[in-house]
């Protein structure tokens with residue numbers, strides 16, 4: 150009998166009634182133990198899988214890069230397809246957990262097929278998973294749904310892949326919903342921005358370190374680094390501050406801000422400065438002697454320390470930080486050409502990168518945000534000078550955090566009028582812009598712009 154070690158208070162899982170005789174089965178059990186511990190910890194403690202994994206790898210240095218890849222990719226694939234896998238039974242049951250691992254591996258056509266096969270044998274389930282490996286073509290989630298329904302005899306639906314509460318909190322038209330779910334079932338590539346260097350030159354430089362990137366048809370400084378993980382600190386261009394990781398949807402925000410080279414901007418919720426750096430980079434792209442400046446603020450001091458390091462690496466001047474200490478404005482009132490409020494939100498727009506959040510969050514992750522978002526937006530608005538811009542952004546796709554907050558603000562602040570925007574991917578003219586993950590292979594974001602009269 151093989152016993153799983155588990156971090157939850159529940160009964161340990163066991164493999165019974167079978168002889169574990171092959172080396173592959175022993176490896177499969179060892180991986181399953183690790184994966185069960187990690188999966189259970191995420192589900193029980195409701196902490197992001199990324200964080201739990203990082204802690205695990207820090208404490209378990211024995212795992213080499215291949216092991217890490219198998220563990221990371223299998224764990225994330227279980228979360229990606231959890232809406233279906235949970236229908237196979239209680240994951241605390243070892244047979245069911247082995248099934249979940251094998252089905253997740255097959256759905257994503259992982260290259261470690263012998264391991265996936267060993268999990269299937271250990272599960273005692275006789276599902277013919279070979280159907281997922283027959284076609285060279287990449288299968289859509291809808292095709293996978295049909296195939297898995299057929300081979301498992303469990304009725305499955307595409308809509309099962311998102312929690313019920315999400316359908317109400319983020320309503321989308323049926324056609325759009327299918328595309329959104331299809332996008333949620335795949336990983337977006339790593340997007341980055343070229344800084345202080347032409348994107349084509351950066352791509353050539355990266356190639357010398359075996360990093361293959363392509364540029365984007367949407368923004369002249371954006372590049373797609375594919376889905377393979379990259380050890381950034383070892384990359385020369387990164388050390389020289391010529392590349393910053395930033396999702397394409399997030400890059401939309403800086404592009405919509407359109408900061409002019411001489412302008413003064415305030416990034417009121419800067420975090421570690423993803424958009425602060427982008428704003429400065431956009432100013433310098435227009436004028437390498439740009440006199441413009443940016444003040445970055447956050448209620449947390451730690452990200453601001455990181456921001457200073459990133460700005461130094463990029464050799465960017467004219468960026469200063471000023472933490473919010475309380476509700477009073479940390480900067481001068483009516484002094485800025487532009488104020489960006491990239492507000493704290495449910496992060497439902499980042500579910501492609503964090504599929505675990507679909508299952509550990511609930512509707513409360515949205516419900517408690519609009520009041521805070523409106524409050525931060527209203528307080529920050531005082532810093533905008535007449536004729537200046539106030540940009541409201543979230544990485545949420547929920548109308549409660551987006552359109553509803555913008556409408557409430559507009560009603561309370563008649564001195565601000567909304568600016569019409571051009572969607573950079575669809576070229577539609579809109580007043581409130583949602584970037585959907587399926588439009589340009591990115592995360593989801595929302596942005597609206599006000600002008601102070």
Ligand SMILES: C[S@@+](CC[C@H](N)C(=O)[O-])C[C@H]1O[C@@H](n2cnc3c(N)ncnc32)[C@H](O)[C@@H]1O
Nearest residue numbers: 418419420421422423424447448449491492493
């Ligand atoms: C969406 S994140 C910002 C991400 C950042 N702009 C970037 O591009 O990397 C929202 C930030 O708002 C900050 N925040 C939360 N509550 C806040 C408040 N009341 N005032 C100011 N910032 C706040 C959080 O600490 C978090 O860093």
